[in-house]
Amino acid sequence: MPDLLLDVQGLETTFKTPDGVVHAVNGVSFGLKEGETLGVVGESGCGKTVTMMSVLRLIQSPPGKIVAGKAFFFGQDLLQISNEDIRHVRGAQISMIFQDPMTSLNPVLTIGYQMEEPLILHIGMSQKQARTRAAELLGMVGLPNAKERLNDYPHQFSGGMRQRVMIAMALSCSPQILIADEPTTALDVTIQAQITDLVKRLRDELGMAIIWITHDLGIVAGLAQRVIVMYGGYIIEEAPVRELYANPRHPYTLGLLGSLPRVDEKEHTRLFSIEGQPPVLYQKPEVCPFAPRCKWAIEHCWKENPMLESVAPEHRIACWVDTKTGRAL
Amino acid sequence: MADENNVLLRVENLVMHFPIYRGVIGRQVGAVHAVDGVSFTVKRGETLGLVGESGCGKTTTGRTILRLYKPTAGNIVFDGVDLVKLKGEEMRQMRRKLQMIFQDPYASLNPRMTISDIIGEPLIVYNVANAKEIQERVEHLLEIVKLNPAFANRYPHEFSGGQRQRIGVARALALQPSFIVCDEPISALDVSIQAQVINLLEDLQKQFNLTYLFIAHDLSVVRHISDRVAVMYLGVIAEMASRDEVYKSPLHPYTQALLSAVPIPDPVEDAKRKRTILEGDVPSPVNPPSGCHFRTRCPIAKQICSEQKPEFRELRPDHFVACHFADQFVN
Ligand SMILES: Nc1ncnc2c1ncn2[C@@H]1O[C@H](COP(=O)(O)OP(=O)(O)OP(=O)(O)O)[C@@H](O)[C@H]1O
Ligand SMILES: Nc1ncnc2c1ncn2[C@@H]1O[C@H](COP(=O)(O)OP(=O)(O)OP(=O)(O)O)[C@@H](O)[C@H]1O
Ligand code: SF4
Numbered sequence: 001m002p003d004l005l006l007d008v009q010g011l012e013t014t015f016k017t018p019d020g021v022v023h024a025v026n027g028v029s030f031g032l033k034e035g036e037t038l039g040v041v042g043e044s045g046c047g048k049t050v051t052m053m054s055v056l057r058l059i060q061s062p063p064g065k066i067v068a069g070k071a072f073f074f075g076q077d078l079l080q081i082s083n084e085d086i087r088h089v090r091g092a093q094i095s096m097i098f099q100d101p102m103t104s105l106n107p108v109l110t111i112g113y114q115m116e117e118p119l120i121l122h123i124g125m126s127q128k129q130a131r132t133r134a135a136e137l138l139g140m141v142g143l144p145n146a147k148e149r150l151n152d153y154p155h156q157f158s159g160g161m162r163q164r165v166m167i168a169m170a171l172s173c174s175p176q177i178l179i180a181d182e183p184t185t186a187l188d189v190t191i192q193a194q195i196t197d198l199v200k201r202l203r204d205e206l207g208m209a210i211i212w213i214t215h216d217l218g219i220v221a222g223l224a225q226r227v228i229v230m231y232g233g234y235i236i237e238e239a240p241v242r243e244l245y246a247n248p249r250h251p252y253t254l255g256l257l258g259s260l261p262r263v264d265e266k267e268h269t270r271l272f273s274i275e276g277q278p279p280v281l282y283q284k285p286e287v288c289p290f291a292p293r294c295k296w297a298i299e300h301c302w303k304e305n306p307m308l309e310s311v312a313p314e315h316r317i318a319c320w321v322d323t324k325t326g327r328a329l
Numbered sequence: 330m331a332d333e334n335n336v337l338l339r340v341e342n343l344v345m346h347f348p349i350y351r352g353v354i355g356r357q358v359g360a361v362h363a364v365d366g367v368s369f370t371v372k373r374g375e376t377l378g379l380v381g382e383s384g385c386g387k388t389t390t391g392r393t394i395l396r397l398y399k400p401t402a403g404n405i406v407f408d409g410v411d412l413v414k415l416k417g418e419e420m421r422q423m424r425r426k427l428q429m430i431f432q433d434p435y436a437s438l439n440p441r442m443t444i445s446d447i448i449g450e451p452l453i454v455y456n457v458a459n460a461k462e463i464q465e466r467v468e469h470l471l472e473i474v475k476l477n478p479a480f481a482n483r484y485p486h487e488f489s490g491g492q493r494q495r496i497g498v499a500r501a502l503a504l505q506p507s508f509i510v511c512d513e514p515i516s517a518l519d520v521s522i523q524a525q526v527i528n529l530l531e532d533l534q535k536q537f538n539l540t541y542l543f544i545a546h547d548l549s550v551v552r553h554i555s556d557r558v559a560v561m562y563l564g565v566i567a568e569m570a571s572r573d574e575v576y577k578s579p580l581h582p583y584t585q586a587l588l589s590a591v592p593i594p595d596p597v598e599d600a601k602r603k604r605t606i607l608e609g610d611v612p613s614p615v616n617p618p619s620g621c622h623f624r625t626r627c628p629i630a631k632q633i634c635s636e637q638k639p640e641f642r643e644l645r646p647d648h649f650v651a652c653h654f655a656d657q658f659v660n
């Protein structure tokens with residue numbers, strides 16, 4: 001498909017650990033269109049971060065290893081290009097915001113220095129131009145007294161402000177794609193609302209594509225146009241956002257949505273709960289990875305791992321069962 | 330007000346300030362106003378939800394009620410007895426009835442003790458059972474929290490987060506308490522596991538007629554589990570009422586903003602909602618704003634808000650609000 005900005009195919013990443021090889025990502029394929037916001041949801045350990053870090057070649061090796069896959073971006077495979085080229089892509093074209101801003105900000109350097117460096121390095125600005133641009137960016141993300149604050153160190157900012165700084169840094173070279181890895185998980189709801197509001201505004205102004213990783217199905221509902229649900233290193237469901245919430249088809253997605261209490265809950269009903277817990281895969285599964293927890297499982301689920309297949313326009317699931325009828329698809 | 334016989338816990342003007350010391354001689358230079366005059370009641374068998382943003386004093390409130398801190402001021406009347414006045418052994422005996430479940434299922438269990446020792450420890454400490462009875466009781470407790478009794482001799486690291494939280498629940502139940510402070514018991518758990526633990530807590534409440542103070546920052550969870558809800562902001566309670574009152578007709582501008590900020594897992598509903606986005610951060614509890622603590626972020630604040638502390642008023646039956654201008658929201 002030529003209209004895809006990013007086209008990831010068959011990505012597989014493993015980690016060598018003392019307990020064995022962990023199959024973290026097991027053949028993940030997805031596309032991202034220009035200007036689109038893609039939500040990636042799933043529970044802890046399902047492979048969200050590793051998928052995106054693999055695409056950007058940020059997986060430490062060893063213990064990590066990208067075993068298979070392609071990731072096309074403007075005609076080149078990010079998994080094949082030189083180290084220097086991928087560094088440039090990361091610096092100027094695809095930026096990533098990490099869950100904990102303190103791990104990606106250097107505590108002993110001023111915010112100004114950390115913001116100016118990539119502008120000088122990747123765009124070739126002068127020190128003075130970079131300074132002006134950095135102040136502009138901080139203003140853009142709504143930080144008061146942007147200019148003075150350039151001389152401050154990360155610890156002088158609150159959690160919400162640091163996350164704004166991270167967003168400003170990520171936007172500094174006007175990337176085509178912004179990958180945000182749970183950027184609001186550690187923040188209070190009122191601050192979270194400030195940040196998601198900011199991101200929506202910037203997206204509309206700048207027109208960049210966004211990949212938003214989260215375990216919060218509420219945030220994704222208000223932010224994304226399309227959603228990918230991951231489980232055990234696989235994409236198990238993919239659909240446009242309204243379709244996904246109106247017609248979830250995979251038993252895991254159904255379970256997740258059913259297990260959420262809602263702030264607009266009409267009456268008290270017992271929460272649906274998925275028994276058991278998410279797997280750590282020491283072997284690439286030959287059966288459906290969700291089968292041990294699945295209420296819908298049929299015999300075939302224990303024989304073969306389902307592939308992602310279309311069930312409606314733009315709606316794909318990896319499941320042998322039609323949850324609408326309870327029978328095999 | 331509530332029928333006195335029905336009230337299990339009454340907290341009156343509770344204040345908990347943590348002193349801040351500086352310099353070589355350790356002079357006190359100030360205090361963290363973690364809890365700054367909080368009053369509420371919890372009825373027998375009900376769940377009072379305590380919500381609010383990080384640092385607003387929820388955990389401190391819970392811990393002070395259990396007398397893990399000595400309160401700066403105020404009364405904590407539990408089953409007719411003022412806990413603040415109790416000394417040594419009296420308090421120790423009383424504590425059997427008040428237990429706590431903690432947020433972090435990884436940090437709250439001793440990694441070197443077996444599950445059986447962890448759950449049985451309170452029974453030994455209070456010397457209420459012999460070895461054989463303890464073993465039976467532990468097995469029974471494991472069944473109650475739906476863990477396999479065969480796991481009794483394993484160590485915490487062999488369990489998942491959700492299972493560890495169950496172990497914490499079993500330990501809290503060991504002495505057959507009547508009141509449990511649940512401090513963010515599910516925040517550290519995966520979404521699909523959260524529902525398991527919530528359902529378990531609800532079942533246990535019915536089974537043993539437990540009373541909960543349920544602390545959380547997740548407003549959706551609090552709505553689901555609570556009978557009544559108190560909303561805290563910077564050491565004070567901004568609003569308190571039945572669950573439906575708080576969620577359907579909030580009277581405090583903070584509650585209104587907080588509720589509007591919670592995302593709804595439904596794109597159609599979410600798009601329909603009106604958002605009030607609060608500006609700035611919660612101020613430091615070392616120097617809380619004068620008058621109303623919320624005034625620096627409040628969309629409707631006026632002069633008086635910086636001059637006078639708003640009274641905690643009953644604007645509708647059993648619906649309390651601390652805001653000078655909340656009357657306009659009563660319809
Ligand atoms: N450096 C590593 N060494 C070993 N295993 C790893 C490493 N990094 C990730 N993994 C494993 O890969 C799997 C996927 O992890 P990943 O971080 O992608 O999950 P995630 O979906 O981002 O979860 P979370 O919501 O907790 O961030 C997990 O089982 C994890 O334990
Ligand atoms: N032992 C202590 N000594 C000094 N300050 C403390 C102590 N415990 C808590 N505080 C401070 O008191 C304030 C209230 O803290 P508390 O832990 O009660 O908040 P909380 O509402 O439980 O927040 P969270 O949602 O982050 O758990 C915070 O500013 C905190 O830093
Ligand atoms: S008292 Fe004033 S500042 Fe406080 S919430 Fe009400 S209007 Fe806002």
Ligand SMILES: [Mg+2]
Pocket residue numbers: 048049050181
């Ligand atoms: Mg992650």
Ligand SMILES: [Mg+2]
Pocket residue numbers: 387388389
């Ligand atoms: Mg707390």
